[in-house]
Amino acid sequence: MTTTSGSSIISALGAGSGVDFIKLAEDISAASFAAQRDQITARQTALTAQVSAAAQLRSALTSLSGALGDRIRTGDLAPKGELANAAVAKVTVPAGVAPRGSYSLEVTALAQSQTLVSRPLASRDALVGEGTLTLRFGTVSGSTFTADGARAAVPITVTDTDTLATLATKITQASGGAVSAYVATGTNGAQLVMKGKDGAAGGFVLEAASVNDPAVNEAGDLTYLGWSAGSTNATLRQTARDAAFSLDGVAMTSPTNRVTGLPGGFGLTLTATNTGAPTTVSFGSDPAAFTSVMEDFVSALNDIVGQINDLAAPVGGELGNDPGARELRRDLTGLASRVVMPNATGSEPRTLGDLGLALNRDGTFKLDNARLNRALDTAPDAVAAMFTTGATGVFATFDRFARENSLTTDPSSLGGSLKRYETQKAANDKRLSKIAEQQEALRLRLTREFTASERRVSASQSTLAFLRQQVDIWSNSNNN
Structure with a gap:
């Protein structure tokens, strides 16, 4: 029980009417709003069940749509x-x-890519000489190089401390990977291996400008590593081609x-x-795969029908009088006649019914294998075209079906029902919160009023006791 200033005063007074006004205030305030609160709480329980039921049906539709799309994209229906x-x-x-x-x-x-192998140096740590190397890209054919005017040349600054190993790193980095360079050490020594990208346009030449004047074209001078089409400065192991x-x-x-x-x-x-x-x-098409997916599709649809029968039962069903559930049931009865391939011609299948989807008298679905097999025999390519993820086909048709029934902007759809129930539930939450505030305000007001009454009762009892004492005194005096 919450202790208020009124309850403290009443406790301090001790005497009084003997009535527990604090509990009385709580009981009266609770009883004043009990009918409203119980009514709204009961409605909240029903709304919670309706939200859950509508969400369950909507989830079943979207899950089937997603599973069908995945099966077509990556499952046994994916063309191979x-x-x-x-x-x-x-x-x-x-x-x-x-x-x-x-x-x-x-x-x-x-x-294939161009592969160029330089002349050997003593080791990967051998100095290569100072100057500038320039990579130019284009087509190499024998001793002819045709530059690609759309690609800029790549200059590479080489310092007097650069080794064959550091130069390989600079070439790879400066070219952005267009030329990948590394050092291979073999029987002839350390050699720079450079590989371009695949394709005829991935060829390249390596122009060298040394700081030495004149250049000596020997190990330790940068010109030693330069190469042009037809040059013997390096070995062209592989020519780039398409x-x-x-x-x-x-x-x-x-x-x-x-x-x-x-x-x-x-x-x-x-x-x-x-x-x-x-x-x-x-x-080629696999007829067994199409039969399998249609069997699974029919089974999944019947699961949804079973959920509707339970959740939207006229008696005891959470969605027994729900317009969205009724609309979904009606849409399901017309699913087999939905046009899947609007551009189908002649005897090509156009609807889900042409693929064997059929409706039983009780609203459940069955697969007409004879009709499906006839479509597979007479128009196998047309059947295969119905199982793609394009704008038309089985997946697109059912995906639209699921979306139509999930639209929150359509009050007659399952999505509209779900939104309506959620809105009502939120409004009732606010009403319950308001009632709680009003109940607490009434409790506090009653507590204040009862506290004041208790003071008055206590004061009256004190006055009465005083008067009784005086009367007793007066009576005793007269008797004496």
């Missing part, structure tokens, strides 16, 4: 390419694309061995040549 000669390349298929058919692939050259291949007889090139943007959206990582012996890249 196969090569008759797996040594030639690896096939990659980005999420959301579905290449079909087969292609002839002939790789005549792999992309990958060259043909797809269905169409000649193509790529600066790297990773090739993207091919028909249907697939990519290739070239790993070997097969000149004169083309191989086949093929993309």
